[in-house]
Ligand SMILES: O=C(O)CCC(=O)C(=O)O
């Protein structure tokens with residue numbers, strides 16, 4: 420049977436979850452063995468191979484977004500488009516998020532996680548938090564995962580500046596809010612050029628509904644081997660912006676022959692000072708009728724150091740109806756995904772453990788052989 424918090428043992432459950440110690444607390448307490456529930460099967464773990472010098476340059480070289488506004492506009496759009504079509508991941512610089520803010524964010528994340536556990540549990544734990552928009556937790560969906568993730572997180576959903584400054588944690592609220600706002604601007608611009616590249620223009624109200632929900636998370640993956648920081652998954656939204664620290668360990672699955680890599684191979688997105696990682700989410704894959712790929716990715720753990728990462732997830736309003744964009748379907752002659760309300764998608768996504776790109780099966784139209 421799949422292990423879960425139900426059979427994790429009350430003592431451990433109380434310590435990790437109820438008392439807010441998280442995985443970090445377990446590691447800080449000096450445990451010498453990883454509890455069974457966290458041990459991943461060997462195929463789920465990652466052995467770090469280091470960066471291959473023959474790496475396709477587009478995977479490593481960040482794309483300069485400021486060039487979107489200059490004479491190289493078309494080339495930059497092509498770079499973004501091809502990255503979104505092939506790997507589903509790219510890195511960007513001159514992204515409009517202040518470089519000093521990136522350092523401040525990483526410090527703020529450590530400050531948050533370094534607080535005494537009782538404070539994190541008392542103020543932010545699911546159920547205890549004074550706002551439904553702030554949640555401190557551990558693993559992804561502990562009740563549903565096959566093996567638990569070696570990760571603690573705080574999740575802050577944007578519901579207005581005032582709410583953010585009132586409810587988000589003191590240690591990180593200002594920087595997190597600024598990061599979320601400038602990342603959203605960038606996402607809007609990238610989305611616009613990616614859609615225009617497909618011959619689609621979306622009006623302002625429609626765009627706002629596609630990017631109407633924004634959430635900033637801070638993840639802490641503690642030290643260990645045998646475990647996984649973040650299990651194999653794709654993101655559910657439009658685009659995700661991600662700040663990772665210098666530890667590395669974010670791996671993406673290759674699905675496209677054009678990258679000069681074998682299908683199914685995992686490549687690392689190397690930490691690049693000043694750059695942000697951007698990746699396509701399920702919703703953009705659906706809107707583009709499968710042209711842009713929401714890539715499967717995961718994060719390793721290492722014995723050397725703990726790792727922080729700070730994603731901004733941009734996804735539709737819950738009430739937004741989602742289906743492949745009609746202009747794209749017209750060109751393709753067939754829709755590859757059905758229509759749904761975004762809240763249904765979210766319910767499905769958060770109702771299960773991470774399992775690769777399975778989240779998309781929920782809406783995929785599979786052709787029956789005739
Ligand atoms: O920590 C990372 O590098 C990636 C995190 C991630 O994939 C997620 O939170 O969805």
Ligand SMILES: [Fe+2]
Nearest residue numbers: 652653654716
């Ligand atoms: Fe992700």
